[in-house]
Amino acid sequence: xxxxxxxxxxxxxxxxxxxxxxxxxxxxxxxxxxxxxxxxxxxxxxxxxxxxxxxxxxxxxxxxxxxxxxxxxxxxxxxxxxxxxxxxxxxxxxxxxxxxxxxxxxxxxxxxxxxxxxxxxxxxxxxxxxxxxxxxxxxxxxxxxxxxxxxxxxxxxxxxxxxxxxxxxxxxxxxxxxxxxxxxxxxxxxxxxxxxxxxxxxxxxxxxxxxxxxxxxxxxxxxxxxxxxxxxxxxxxxxxxxxxxxxxxxxxxxxxxxxxxxxxxxxxxxxxxxxxxxxxxxxxxxxxxxxxxxxxxxxxxxxxxxxxxxxxxxxxxxxxxxxxxxxxxxxxxxxxxxxxxxxxxxxxxxxxxxxxxxxxxxxxxxxxxxxxxxxxxxxxxxxxxxxxxxxxxxxxxxxxxxxxxxxxxxxxxxxxxxxxxxxxxxxxxxxxxxxxxxxxxxxxxxxxxxxxxxxxxxxxxxxxxxxxxxxxxxxxxxxxxxxxx
Amino acid sequence: xxxxxxxxxxxxxxxxxxxxxxxxxxxxxxxxxxxxxxxxxxxxxxxxxxxxxxxxxxxxxxxxxxxxxxxxxxxxxxxxxxxxxxxxxxxxxxxxxxxxxxxxxxxxxxxxxxxxxxxxxxxxxxxxxxxxxxxxxxxxxxxxxxxxxxxxxxxxxxxxxxxxxxxxxxxxxxxxxxxxxxxxxxxxxxxxxxxxxxxxxxxxxxxxxxxxxxxxxxxxxxxxxxxxxxxxxxxxxxxxxxxxxxxxxxxxxxxxxxxxxxxxxxxxxxxxxxxxxxxxxxxxxxxxxxxxxxxxxxxxxxxxxxx
Numbered sequence: 001x002x003x004x005x006x007x008x009x010x011x012x013x014x015x016x017x018x019x020x021x022x023x024x025x026x027x028x029x030x031x032x033x034x035x036x037x038x039x040x041x042x043x044x045x046x047x048x049x050x051x052x053x054x055x056x057x058x059x060x061x062x063x064x065x066x067x068x069x070x071x072x073x074x075x076x077x078x079x080x081x082x083x084x085x086x087x088x089x090x091x092x093x094x095x096x097x098x099x100x101x102x103x104x105x106x107x108x109x110x111x112x113x114x115x116x117x118x119x120x121x122x123x124x125x126x127x128x129x130x131x132x133x134x135x136x137x138x139x140x141x142x143x144x145x146x147x148x149x150x151x152x153x154x155x156x157x158x159x160x161x162x163x164x165x166x167x168x169x170x171x172x173x174x175x176x177x178x179x180x181x182x183x184x185x186x187x188x189x190x191x192x193x194x195x196x197x198x199x200x201x202x203x204x205x206x207x208x209x210x211x212x213x214x215x216x217x218x219x220x221x222x223x224x225x226x227x228x229x230x231x232x233x234x235x236x237x238x239x240x241x242x243x244x245x246x247x248x249x250x251x252x253x254x255x256x257x258x259x260x261x262x263x264x265x266x267x268x269x270x271x272x273x274x275x276x277x278x279x280x281x282x283x284x285x286x287x288x289x290x291x292x293x294x295x296x297x298x299x300x301x302x303x304x305x306x307x308x309x310x311x312x313x314x315x316x317x318x319x320x321x322x323x324x325x326x327x328x329x330x331x332x333x334x335x336x337x338x339x340x341x342x343x344x345x346x347x348x349x350x351x352x353x354x355x356x357x358x359x360x361x362x363x364x365x366x367x368x369x370x371x372x373x374x375x376x377x378x379x380x381x382x383x384x385x386x387x388x389x390x391x392x393x394x395x396x397x398x399x400x401x402x403x404x405x406x407x408x409x410x411x412x413x414x415x416x417x418x419x420x421x422x423x424x425x426x427x428x429x430x431x432x433x434x435x436x437x438x439x440x441x442x443x444x445x446x447x448x449x450x451x452x453x454x455x456x457x458x459x460x461x462x463x464x465x466x467x468x469x470x471x472x473x474x475x476x477x478x479x480x481x482x483x484x485x
Numbered sequence: 486x487x488x489x490x491x492x493x494x495x496x497x498x499x500x501x502x503x504x505x506x507x508x509x510x511x512x513x514x515x516x517x518x519x520x521x522x523x524x525x526x527x528x529x530x531x532x533x534x535x536x537x538x539x540x541x542x543x544x545x546x547x548x549x550x551x552x553x554x555x556x557x558x559x560x561x562x563x564x565x566x567x568x569x570x571x572x573x574x575x576x577x578x579x580x581x582x583x584x585x586x587x588x589x590x591x592x593x594x595x596x597x598x599x600x601x602x603x604x605x606x607x608x609x610x611x612x613x614x615x616x617x618x619x620x621x622x623x624x625x626x627x628x629x630x631x632x633x634x635x636x637x638x639x640x641x642x643x644x645x646x647x648x649x650x651x652x653x654x655x656x657x658x659x660x661x662x663x664x665x666x667x668x669x670x671x672x673x674x675x676x677x678x679x680x681x682x683x684x685x686x687x688x689x690x691x692x693x694x695x696x697x698x699x700x701x702x703x704x705x706x707x708x709x710x711x712x713x714x715x716x717x718x719x720x721x722x723x724x725x726x727x728x729x730x731x732x733x734x735x736x737x738x739x740x741x742x743x744x745x746x747x748x749x750x751x752x753x754x755x756x757x758x759x760x761x762x763x764x765x766x767x768x769x770x771x772x773x774x775x776x777x778x779x780x781x782x783x784x785x786x787x788x789x790x791x792x
Contacts, residue, residue: 051708053707053708053710054704054707054708076712076714079707079709079710079711079712081710084708085705085708087701087704087705087708089698089701091653091698092698092699092701092702092705093701093702093705094649094702094705095645095646095649095702095705095706095709096642096645096646096649097626097627097645097646097648097649098627098645100720100722101630101645101720104720105706105709106709106710107718107720108638108642108717108718108719108720109709109710109711109712109715109717110710110718111715111716111717111718112718113718114718114719114720114721117718117720118720121720135627137652138649139649139652139653139656150705153709154708154709157709157710297663297667300666300667302663302666302667318667318668319667319668320663320664320667320668322660322663322664322667323660324660326690326694326697327657327660327661327663327664327665327690327694328664328665328668329690330683330686330687330689330690344679370693370697385668388668390668394667
């Protein structure tokens with residue numbers, strides 16, 4: 001039986017060119033399909049069009065059939081629990097304050113009676129192992145737990161077709177694996193048809209039954225073998241950079257630093273020792289909650305350690321790019337945003353204009369920063385900080401949720417900054433990115449710095465830290481090959 | 486705790502939804518606790534009588550010690566008792582009533598009755614605060630919601646959503662703050678006035694960010710069958726059992742008799758012009774029992790665990 005069938009389907013936003021047209025597709029029930037395609041090609045628009053309740057406003061042609069029934073697109077469409085939808089951001093789709101209420105929310109909407117709801121919630125909580133945190137507040141869950149909760153809440157409504165729009169883009173690698181494994185179980189054990197859009201198909205390719213690609217030519221089945229990890233990963237894949245002399249001086253030093261958020265809280269750092277050399281790119285790796293972000297904030301002097309010594313010689317010319325660039329945006333347009341600190345930091349409008357040119361924002365100077373894509377937002381925040389001419393740059397997961405091209409772009413930008421003498425401390429989960437740009441790698445574990453070694457040694461010696469060969473690596477390989485010629 | 490999004494600010498700010506401090510109320514339907522605290526607070530505020538107010542203060546204090554321990558109770562008393570004294574001293578300034586004059590400043594006369602009335606007011610005031618504090622440590626938002634949910638599903642959903650947004654808002658606020666603070670060159674050049682303006686703007690950032698998010702939340706709600714026109718049902722986390730009914734009936738009887746006691750006490754006692762003497766009455770015992778109701782439950786619970 002066909003779970004989904006598109007016939008000559010097309011969509012255009014009001015007063016705009018068609019996003020896509022004449023799409024044809026047929027997906028059998030029980031499949032696990034990955035949807036790939038370049039950023040901005042309309043993957044999200046397509047996914048939303050398969051769920052009339054959240055379909056964008058615009059004109060459609062052709063037809064969409066779900067389990068043999070044609071979808072009707074109209075205002076106030078009857079909710080259809082047959083199709084479930086999971087969004088990208090784990091935080092924003094949580095509606096209620098506690099886990100149990102979140103699981104019951106959809107069922108309450110359907111008007112089910114209490115005892116039916118109890119069974120459904122029990123079932124789904126058991127399947128996902130949510131029972132231990134049934135009564136926790138949603139705000140206290142980790143990103144991975146939140147997304148798992150979102151998946152469970154959708155499944156409680158017993159869908160037959162599950163649509164997921166980049167569900168793991170905001171998760172760390174461990175949480176991503178967990179989530180995708182749950183998806184795999186849903187598909188194989190429960191027989192639910194799954195369509196998941198992603199820009200890191202490498203992580204899920206082993207579970208998928210087929211792959212479709214959305215491009216300007218339409219929708220077609222694609223070869224999955226390119227996404228499979230073959231042979232030994234390339235451990236030499238990195239951008240060329242200035243090699244530091246042995247005499248480079250330390251700009252940041254941590255000696256036996258101890259820090260806890262409150263007296264009775266578990267210490268985040270117990271015994272952290274770190275040296276960051278001028279002009280070097282220092283990557284900090286570590287699990288979630290290991291204290292990477294906290295360490296950056298300590299270095300930035302937002303918090304002060306309770307014990308130990310922390311010295312930051314560049315305290316007056318530092319900048320921190322937070323995980324979410326939105327925290328830095330205060331203006332209504334890109335141009336205003338970049339000009340915001342002109343007076344205060346003493347740079348000229350000419351310099352601002354130069355920055356707009358350099359980072360390719362010329363076409364978007366009048367757009368609201370929120371209307372930029374994730375990668376562009378990251379770049380805008382970066383450009384805004386660069387205008388203050390910092391000598392020490394701290395970045396908290398700068399590549400989170402970005403596609404390969406955007407990551408490569410940031411890699412080049414950072415490398416250039418370091419080659420010009422800037423120092424960088426980078427906290428991330430993105431191993432391929434670290435291998436490409438970092439000079440030194442530190443591993444934070446259990447409140448300590450477990451090791452600090454040159455980047456090449458780190459990836460040469462460690463068994464578990466293997467960079468994923470993904471779009472980013474492929475693009476970089478191509479780029480490096482081009483340079484050689 | 487492991488987390489991507491709240492790694493930035495360390496521990497999450499609010500403990501909403503966590504099991505409350507151990508109290509025997511946990512073994513009963515939350516409606517019992519909601520009803521009890523509501524009733525006690527009404528009694529507390531409606532009855533101004535030296536003995537009854539004293540009893541409610543004693544009950545509130547004892548239960549507070551039980552719930553949060555000596556140390557925190559003493560810390561609370563350290564500012565509450567001076568507050569009582571302050572109200573007692575201030576009252577005669579605003580109301581020159583009574584018959585027993587104890588001091589005179591110029592034209593202002595201070596009467597003993599007025600001071601007693603003030604002290605009584607003060608104790609009433611702090612016992613209301615203590616009862617509120619006790620209620621909040623027994624009743625998590627969760628429990629209040631499950632009581633409200635039966636009758637007001639839409640309001641209870643709204644409250645739940647608000648409770649969800651508050652910690653998220655606090656967290657975001659911190660993130661914005663940290664982000665702006667960390668940019669040293671920009672902070673360095675800022676005048677005090679600019680910084681003040683910046684604070685105001687940070688709130689705007691927070692607002693537009695949250696608006697942006699709420700669009701997605703709205704979509705997520707619609708994707709999960711939310712429809713303002715259809716009738717929702719409510720997921721009940723608690724059901725009324727036999728023991729809940731028994732406890733409720735005991736409480737109801739106690740309350741009914743205490744209404745009589747309080748009414749009688751208020752109609753036979755007055756502060757002005759002179760306070761009439763207070764004689765021991767059996768009704769006070771009933772009132773004391775009402776104020777000690779949590780301990781009745783605790784005792785029963787304790788006995789069960791000892792068996």
